[in-house]
Structures are given as structure tokens and as C-alpha cells.
Amino acid sequence: MSAAVAAPLAVMETTAVAEESRLGRQILWRESFNGLSGAVAGDGYTHEPPRGWAVEVAPEMEAGGVDDWRGWSFTTREYWTAAEDQLRFRFGRADDVIAVADSDEYDDAPGAAERFDTTLVSRPVRVFGHAELELTFDSHLRPWTGQSATVTVEFDGSGEETTLLRYDATNTTNDYDGDLANSTEALRFSVPSGARQAVFRWRLDAPRNSWYWAIDSVSVRTTATPTPSLNAATSLWVVSDIQGHPGDFAHGLRDLDAVRPDAAGLLIAGDIVPTGTTAEWRQIDDVVAGATADGIMPEQLVAAIGNHESYAAESWETLRDRFLDFAGRDEVYGEYVLTGRGGSVPVLVIGQEFPRPPEVGMSDEQVEWLDRRLDHWAARKKQVLVMAHFPLGDTVSASWIPWYHESYDRNDELTALFGDHPNVIFLTGHTHYPFELGDWAVRRRVPGGHPDGFLAVNTGAMHVEWDARGENTSGISEVVTRDINRGLTIDVCADRVVIEARDFGLAGSTDVNEVLRHLEVGNPLLHGRPR
Known part of the structure; x- marks a missing residue:
């Protein structure tokens, strides 16, 4: 040449x-x-x-x-x-x-x-x-x-x-x-x-x-040192988009307990119910109560609000309050510190405060709170999990599609905020896209931000999988490809977070519990030198 x-x-x-x-x-x-x-x-x-x-x-x-x-x-x-x-x-x-x-x-x-x-x-x-x-x-x-x-x-x-x-x-x-x-x-x-x-x-x-x-x-x-023993990790379960599949939810919880029986928390990234009716929430409550009675429910449940929580023919305030009752909070956003053998894990939850449109309207107070808490944990050199239902534009699979790209009224502001915090791991559901795609987890960089940006991760879904069809973004369409039941395990160690994307299999099927993706995310705020 x-x-x-x-x-x-x-x-x-x-x-x-x-x-x-x-x-x-x-x-x-x-x-x-x-x-x-x-x-x-x-x-x-x-x-x-x-x-x-x-x-x-x-x-x-x-x-x-x-x-x-x-x-x-x-x-x-x-x-x-x-x-x-x-x-x-x-x-x-x-x-x-x-x-x-x-x-x-x-x-x-x-x-x-x-x-x-x-x-x-x-x-x-x-x-x-x-x-x-x-x-x-x-x-x-x-x-x-x-x-x-x-x-x-x-x-x-x-x-x-x-x-x-x-x-x-x-x-x-x-x-x-x-x-x-x-x-x-x-x-x-x-x-x-x-x-x-x-x-x-x-x-x-x-x-x-x-x-x-x-x-x-x-x-x-x-290169990284070998993964430390997960016996020294704080473990979390993560699921999303249950949407009227309480059987799959219960099945997934049993599978999660089989691999991480001592989890410090269950994180649910929204779309917990199909429309937000009292009867639908009762189904979810019954699954949680059953898991608790069986001794497999983690001590802390952390939930984010999705779009399906407010589709029933009732007021936004009524439907929002049903979600808040389930989440045990007074606001759609909040902070948790979960503790296990690997120490403490900060989890921040953000979400929609106002009726649609847009999908995720957020107050100045919520964004300012988020900014302060990210700075707080960065000063302590801690990796922090941020959970929401909707992805930000140009992060995980499908978020390049126009109707996913601008779900947040403050999309660019949030992206820039996260882009200054390389310790952020942003967990989102909503898209139902496959873990098999190359962008199930994405390191998103922003102009003027930290050179490594932040990590965004698709949490999967416990209800049907979607995929895109078409050559051009302007004419893209989506199709349902199959029923699925998927989620994550997260293990937080002193110097890294280990994320595994799992397939649980459908309710009533033979157990699968297969690891489809494995990702280790070291703490970028620790100043260790090569050994």
C-alpha cells in the first residue's frame, strides 16, 4: 500500500x-x-x-x-x-x-x-x-x-x-x-x-x-487486576418493564435469589404495571409479599417511575401517588445507600414529575438535587448508580431513534451533567432491546466533559423484546420480536462494579438463568497505579 x-x-x-x-x-x-x-x-x-x-x-x-x-x-x-x-x-x-x-x-x-x-x-x-x-x-x-x-x-x-x-x-x-x-x-x-x-x-x-x-x-x-471475589461484594438485583407479567416477575426473583441470595436491594427501573390501576398494583404487591414470605426478598426495594404507571383513565396525581405508595417515597426522585459485604452503594433515582408531554418533565429542584448529590459522591470517590426509566439520547440501544432520543425535557442538560461524572452508571429500561446488541452498555462522552464520559446500561425487560427495522433513521419502525424475561445482577466491590446481563426464561419454562453479558467497570476516581 x-x-x-x-x-x-x-x-x-x-x-x-x-x-x-x-x-x-x-x-x-x-x-x-x-x-x-x-x-x-x-x-x-x-x-x-x-x-x-x-x-x-x-x-x-x-x-x-x-x-x-x-x-x-x-x-x-x-x-x-x-x-x-x-x-x-x-x-x-x-x-x-x-x-x-x-x-x-x-x-x-x-x-x-x-x-x-x-x-x-x-x-x-x-x-x-x-x-x-x-x-x-x-x-x-x-x-x-x-x-x-x-x-x-x-x-x-x-x-x-x-x-x-x-x-x-x-x-x-x-x-x-x-x-x-x-x-x-x-x-x-x-x-x-x-x-x-x-x-x-x-x-x-x-x-x-x-x-x-x-x-x-x-x-x-x-490491564485490570483479576476480579476480586464476589464474596466481598455488595450485590443488587435490577429488573424493569414488568408491565402486567407478575408471573415472570416472580420467576425472575427466584432466579436472582439463586445466584445472589444475599442481595442488598431490588432495583426496578419503571413500567412496573401496565396502566396504573389499583388491581395491577395489587398483583405486584402480591409477588413482593410472596417473595418476602419465602425469605428471598432483599431488604430494600428501590423503584423508578415509568410511563406505564400513568396510562389508566384517572388523574396524573392519583396514578403518581399509587407509584409513590409502592416506592415508599414522597417524591419521584430520591437517594438510597445500600449496604452489604462490599460496603455502601449510593443509588439515585430520577424521573417524571409532571403530566406528559414531554415524557420526563423535571423541576429545577430535582436537577439541582441531582447535581449536588453527584458532586457529593464524586468528592468521596464513590461510584454511583443513577436509575431512571427512560434512556438519554444516544446512549443505550434504540436511544438514537427520534421518539426515544428526546424523552427528557432536559436531555442535553442531564447528558452534560453526567458527562462530568465518570463515576456515574446510569441504569435505564423502556426500550426492551436485546442484550445481544453492541450498545446494550455505552460509554457516552460529551464535548467539554470528562474524556471517559459516563456509562449507560440497558436493564432489559420482563415483558416482550423490541428491535428496529429500516435503513434510515427518519423512516425507522419497531417490531416485537419475542417474549423475554431479563434483568441484571450488579456486584459492587471496593474498586469496581461488575454487571451481568441475565436471561431468566419465561414463567413456567425450564430455568435458564444464563449470563449473556459481563462487564467490569472500575472506579475511575481511584488513583491506583499499574502493579
Whole structure:
């Protein structure tokens, strides 16, 4: 391949950045591409990479095709999507400038090469003194027949590349793979003894008019220590969207008790009942009473208000008060501190205070309270769980869809507030989307906020699963795919939170209790150094 653009690098060995990662680990190096925003502002894109990086294209691609997309380009999600949507807008993790390799758009002009072959080459990264490291980046890949996406590492200019990742027809679903859309890759690699520098390469090689790959927020971090024993953790159960399935609720509680019998609390992220009638609440009360009588109910129940709690033909105030009676609070928002073997766990609950629209109207008092409490726990270097029913825009699965994107009247304000607090883990329900998607849990970054933003997590549902259909966001539709019964276990340790997404199986079925996702979220406010 020939180097079309190679930015100079004055000092090849850089000093490690003294900064802590989202996993409480040292960040050796980070590149967000946002330093290119000035260059991108004019035409909407640039081929000039960050300092020390290079973009390589196959010789036959150096002329012809659409210039904007001739090899790796640096652009914004908005400019990229304006060319054509075709699921490009689903890259909700994108933070300002992103790197894009798009064989489909490149082919939309005469003279395009028969193959699209381009490589993005990082600047040299100092790795000396480390035996093992991890390369992480946000990724949005749409596969196609004959297309491959690879990541390699080369040490000290040896010419020998080690493959860290390869996606092709052998391990992806052609045309759309939900696990690879709007996802994060975390690639561990060993550092040879004595190696000083590493260079990483992202290559998209595809037949003409195939699909695309976009990446953002690249970093190299030290690896985490092994998970501490969960015997030293404070455990929580999390469910959502029961919506008239009390049998599934009861079944899920039994499964949760089977794996975390000493949980400090049950968290319910809204849509507990279908419409909010007294009879519906009685069904839920009966399940809770039965679990309590069986000795499996955690000591503390924490509930958030959803939209289904207020659909019955009664006043908003009446329906809200029924929820508050169940939650045992005077306000829809509140704070809990749950305690177990792993110590104390702060849980903040937020939600709708006023009749719709919008879905989530919030008072100044609630937002100011939230701001104060987040600052309070950050000062104490504590990870904090924030629970609500609705997701914020461009966080978890489906929140890029217009009718989920702006559920909060203060969406941007809340996103910016959380974005300043990397210790926030935001738990939300409502969408009913699969845990199998790459964006079931998302690290959301905001301009001007902490470089790692905050973590948003889909809590799953105890009632039917949904998924999106359609190529373009403006014409998207949703379908019910199947009955499900899912939730989370959360284990809080001294230095991290461990989240497992679980499938309980439907009421009356054979127990499943399967772990579908496992995520460890280290405390970014602890200033430990690599061991």
C-alpha cells in the first residue's frame, strides 16, 4: 500500500499520560480525533490525520471515486449520515470527529477502484515496561461478503504485525451484525520483552460498493487486576418493564435469589404495571409479599417511575401517588445507600414529575438535587448508580431513534451533567432491546466533559423484546420480536462494579438463568497505579 497522507511526528517516544481510565487503570495514550474539528469544519471532512498518524490507500484508489471517502476520512456523524443514512446514524457513541472508511460512499462516482483497501496507522505509542496492555476504541462496523476489518500491532518498526482483531464472513452476520454496531472493542495484547513502541493499524479491505467501518475514542490502557471475589461484594438485583407479567416477575426473583441470595436491594427501573390501576398494583404487591414470605426478598426495594404507571383513565396525581405508595417515597426522585459485604452503594433515582408531554418533565429542584448529590459522591470517590426509566439520547440501544432520543425535557442538560461524572452508571429500561446488541452498555462522552464520559446500561425487560427495522433513521419502525424475561445482577466491590446481563426464561419454562453479558467497570476516581 502507498502512504497518501503521513503527518509528521517530532518526538517519537511520548510520555505516558498521568490519567485514570474508565476502568480505574492508567491510560498510556488517547486519541479522540477531536483535534481535527477545525480542519473538518470547512468541507465536512479531511484526509489529514492527527499528528504522527498516517492514512494509507491502495495505489489504484489514489484517483477516482468520491474524494470525501477515498480511504480513511475524518468527519462527523452528521456529515457522514448526510451522504446516506443506511444505519450510519446508529453510531451513537460518536463524539464530534470520527474516523470513517466507507467503501459504499466511495463507489458513488466514476473511476472507483474494484477494491476498497485502506489502512489507518496510529502514531507510535510508548509501551516500554509493560508486559500486557489493552487497546480500546469505539467501533461501528457493517459487514459485507468479501469484506474484512482487521486491527494489528507492530513493535519497534519490526515489520511484523500481530493481528488483534479480524472480522470477516467467518465470524460476522452479512449486511448487519447487531453486536458490531455502535460497540466498543477492548483488545488485550502482550508486549515483547524490551519493546519500546507499538504502532496500531485499522484496515478495511472490501470489494467495491461494500459497507463501512467507523471508529472513535482510541486509547491504550494498562490491564485490570483479576476480579476480586464476589464474596466481598455488595450485590443488587435490577429488573424493569414488568408491565402486567407478575408471573415472570416472580420467576425472575427466584432466579436472582439463586445466584445472589444475599442481595442488598431490588432495583426496578419503571413500567412496573401496565396502566396504573389499583388491581395491577395489587398483583405486584402480591409477588413482593410472596417473595418476602419465602425469605428471598432483599431488604430494600428501590423503584423508578415509568410511563406505564400513568396510562389508566384517572388523574396524573392519583396514578403518581399509587407509584409513590409502592416506592415508599414522597417524591419521584430520591437517594438510597445500600449496604452489604462490599460496603455502601449510593443509588439515585430520577424521573417524571409532571403530566406528559414531554415524557420526563423535571423541576429545577430535582436537577439541582441531582447535581449536588453527584458532586457529593464524586468528592468521596464513590461510584454511583443513577436509575431512571427512560434512556438519554444516544446512549443505550434504540436511544438514537427520534421518539426515544428526546424523552427528557432536559436531555442535553442531564447528558452534560453526567458527562462530568465518570463515576456515574446510569441504569435505564423502556426500550426492551436485546442484550445481544453492541450498545446494550455505552460509554457516552460529551464535548467539554470528562474524556471517559459516563456509562449507560440497558436493564432489559420482563415483558416482550423490541428491535428496529429500516435503513434510515427518519423512516425507522419497531417490531416485537419475542417474549423475554431479563434483568441484571450488579456486584459492587471496593474498586469496581461488575454487571451481568441475565436471561431468566419465561414463567413456567425450564430455568435458564444464563449470563449473556459481563462487564467490569472500575472506579475511575481511584488513583491506583499499574502493579
